Amino acid sequence: MNKFYIGVDLEGVACAVGIPGEGMGNGANYAFAAREALREANACARALFDGGADEVIVWDNHGSGVNLDYDEVDPRCRIALGSGFRTRFPGIDGSFGGVLFIGYHAREGTGRAVLAHTYNSRVYQRYAVNGQEMGEMDIDAAYAGEHGVPVLFCASDAACVAQAKERFPWAETVVTKEGWGWNAAVSLHPREAQKRIYEGVRRAMERRGEMQPYRIPGPFEFTVRFKRMDAAAQAPLYDRERNPFACPDPFTRTGWLDRIGQVMD
Numbered sequence: 001m002n003k004f005y006i007g008v009d010l011e012g013v014a015c016a017v018g019i020p021g022e023g024m025g026n027g028a029n030y031a032f033a034a035r036e037a038l039r040e041a042n043a044c045a046r047a048l049f050d051g052g053a054d055e056v057i058v059w060d061n062h063g064s065g066v067n068l069d070y071d072e073v074d075p076r077c078r079i080a081l082g083s084g085f086r087t088r089f090p091g092i093d094g095s096f097g098g099v100l101f102i103g104y105h106a107r108e109g110t111g112r113a114v115l116a117h118t119y120n121s122r123v124y125q126r127y128a129v130n131g132q133e134m135g136e137m138d139i140d141a142a143y144a145g146e147h148g149v150p151v152l153f154c155a156s157d158a159a160c161v162a163q164a165k166e167r168f169p170w171a172e173t174v175v176t177k178e179g180w181g182w183n184a185a186v187s188l189h190p191r192e193a194q195k196r197i198y199e200g201v202r203r204a205m206e207r208r209g210e211m212q213p214y215r216i217p218g219p220f221e222f223t224v225r226f227k228r229m230d231a232a233a234q235a236p237l238y239d240r241e242r243n244p245f246a247c248p249d250p251f252t253r254t255g256w257l258d259r260i261g262q263v264m265d
């Protein structure tokens with residue numbers, strides 16, 4: 001059980017704010033965010049190994065999943081990258097001792113949160129399971145939870161960390177920045193954020209016995225609200241009987257699933 005999985009997104013790292021109208025975009029702040037995500041992931045990995053981990057996988061999952069400078073990833077790690085996986089945390093199973101979130105962001109619709117969205121801010125307005133709002137971090141945590149793998153740690157802006165504390169109150173957290181808007185933040189210095197992440201993950205490893213999987217009781221009624229009617233109509237969403245999700249209104253699709261991961265089957 002000394003295997004760990006670090007999910008790495010970009011929006012929540014120190015000094016990442018993206019570009020108005022473009023999300024994270026692809027400019028100078030994107031390049032910085034990719035470097036900072038690498039350094040924060042490395043601080044996390046180093047703390048895991050120093051705390052007794054034997055195996056760590058770093059999962060590069062922003063956009064098309066090709067963001068980090070892989071030469072510079074802690075060489076003890078393996079790296080999951082690219083797009084088209086039909087699962088979250090590719091290859092995760094009950095042999096993993098925990099998942100950790102670096103650079104994730106608050107759910108769509110959150111105020112004072114940097115780049116808050118759910119999967120794609122141009123496509124989705126709302127994603128809910130059994131009436132509860134779900135962001136990417138919640139979905140990924142629930143996916144790990146279905147395999148019995150606990151959530152250990154989250155580092156992100158204050159809004160995302162508040163959402164982590166609400167859903168996984170046992171986990172250790174680090175606030176990298178205070179979001180003042182979609183593209184505005186007062187951030188820790190990157191080196192200070194990396195230092196706090198190292199210390200926070202060390203604390204999480206010391207408290208491993210208290211860490212729990214994030215489990216939502218099933219079955220699961222998924223509600224996906226889209227921003228455009230055509231996107232809602234075309235979305236390839238199938239329920240547990242392999243029937244297309246229902247359309248209660250032109251922007252919304254709903255369906256019942258037996259597992260959270262089934263939405264990606």
Ligand SMILES: [Zn+2]
Nearest residue numbers: 009010062063
């Ligand atoms: Zn992202």
